[in-house]
Amino acid sequence: MTQPAEHAGGRARTPIDRIGATVLNELVQSIVTGEFGPGDLLPPESVISVQFGVSRTVIRETMKRLQEKGMITVAQGRGTHVNPSTSWNVLDPSVLSAMISNDSTLGVLDDLSVVRSALEAAMAAAAARTVDDDARARLREDLDAMAECVDDSAAFREADLQFHRSVMALSDNALAENIARVLIKHAVGSDRFTGVDPAHAFELTLAEHEKILAAISSGDAEAARIAMSEHILGSWTRRRLPSKKRS
Template identity: 35%
Template sequence: MKNLTIRKNLCAQIVHDLGRQILGGEIQPGQAIPNESVLCERMGVSRTVIREAVKSLAAKGLIRSRAKLGTTVLPSVSWNFLDPDVLEWQAQTDVDGRLLRHLTQFRLGLEPAAAAFAAQCASDDQLQTIRDAFQAMEGAVENAEDFLVADLRFHTSILHATGNPFFSPVANVIRAALKSSIRVTNRQSAENRKSIPLHHSVMQAIWDRDSVAADHAMRTLLGDARARIQKAGGGKRPSTLLPNPQPESSVQSHE
């Protein structure tokens, strides 16, 4: 069992190292990664470990192995950007704020609809979970780490409350966005307090079963987050993002 644990740890480290190189552009799409013998010598591991690492990276859509052609990096359109490791590697190599812009754009395109669906579909227990997460945010405004945890719980609870399982993987995107946002804005307790009323509006609209209001409240909340990111210098190309939220929701009914 000890040897198996060591092998898994070594495999995870190699996956991490190669993943960072791919996401960081050190190994470009179409290029081959070093062959097994080179990787074994360079990293001091067995061929078994290397093969496990290659399988893991292939499962994330980053590489493909072919007989006689070796293992090459796939085009970025094949990468599983919702994979938590891929998101983390992107965040670690995001030097110009592009990832944060893309994450914010993606959230603006998806979370308002999720809030609208949650307003119509959430069970009583799910409504309470959303309220509990909001109350945890209220109690954690002075602690950045605790506030982040509660904020993530709030947004993921809304995704789960849609009743649509395809919304759930978006939790990885939100986690990466919140972490990246904090690195850019150096968020303080005063900003946490300012966001509380915006989160309350989202929660109340969902509790009231008002899908239009929930959609609009979430757009307003995310628009505020985008404005803070741009002010802090993390949104250098605002024209690439969605337009500012409008009073009227585009989600009129989900029945």
Template identity: 40%
Template sequence: MSRPSADTAGVSRHTRRRPPLAAAVVRSLATAIVLGEYPPGTALPSAGELCDEYEVSRTVIREATTTLAEKGLVATRQGWGTVVLDQEQWSLLDPLVLDALFQREDRLVFLDNLIEIRTTLECAMAARAARCIDGAQAAVLASKLDELASLRDDPTAYARADIEFHEIIHRASQDAFGRAIVSSIQGKAVRSPQYSGDPTREHIDLTHEAHARIAEAVISGDPEGAEDAMRSHITSSWERRRPHVTTEE
């Protein structure tokens, strides 16, 4: 079976002194499993083989295997060894699993699903923010919108401030669970070029107009307007940057 790719953090002789070793092994194996190098139903290499592969002790391999099991990626089966589980059993919100999912060839499926989740959660949070926002939070949101306006010629800086704009609304909504879920999945997705895209100035201007509508509705205490503006913003923004996939007949 092929060795996991270099960028999945294989452990070399030069990194053996960097604790914890198990974390590096977990990242490498988790990525290999999610990317399909070890398909569901197959067994991982034996503990001895993994020790040789990563140049670590059996204790480290045991720790790594335990962590992979906690993430729902593997299970120990008598007579079979450590077996890879089906995707339905994976902890999909786990940071390592998410990171690997957005590296897969079929990542667009997961990115589309992410947009659906964002739309559901963020529309509700925008409506709640319109009901709950106080004067101080409204001032912070208005200030962030002004900052965004000044960054329209700098796509990288605008993207960072864009995330902060949404986080202000999340905090104002007082929806701790929604905020945590969106932050978790989006934090990994933004590393995918297909998610972030390569926005033009025209696209940034359209995004900024959407931000202005959201801010106006939230600050004025208009829950329905905030919800509608957020839905339009997320879906239209994704439509602009989503890669168009063509299939050969």
């Protein structure tokens, strides 16, 4: 457990990190949901300080973090303005989680699936170009693990993710892998992303993974790219929940 930091005089205090976490998360939520829209001026530090019952030091630190996330611009003498979503660091965990949790139209998850499919398709193609016997055995082992737990949804989903992680690792593209892992990590915890699996969904998923494995194993980069892209987009389409239309 994190111990309280101490003032120079020796008196213990709670770290700003812990005090400001709730404030930061609530402000991120307020911006993502549009309570404060692009171009809006945030209230002064003194007002936010009173609103949350924390010191202005905490609010100042929170503003720095929001600025690091690309959500606000602080201009001396002109106040703090909210930035449009195109300026946000959408790979920041708190920003991405807030976007997904407030994604009533499923537009964010639609876009996430498109980006993920492009990244993982490129990584599957790269894996096919350098495939060897060890890589084939690794992917076959992952696929067999999926087949063994087809009646256990939680175990099957984890085995599914492990197959994708293996393809990513075999691609030797650390940047694409890191981005894809962030997207997956913050999507899989959402009920909207999980959706509702249709009948025989896991059998369909197994067949799609078999196709990916066959393409990679044969060294056919283009077939691997297509198979991975079709699997990710098709899987999302199958389980996607009905949603509100985008405005």
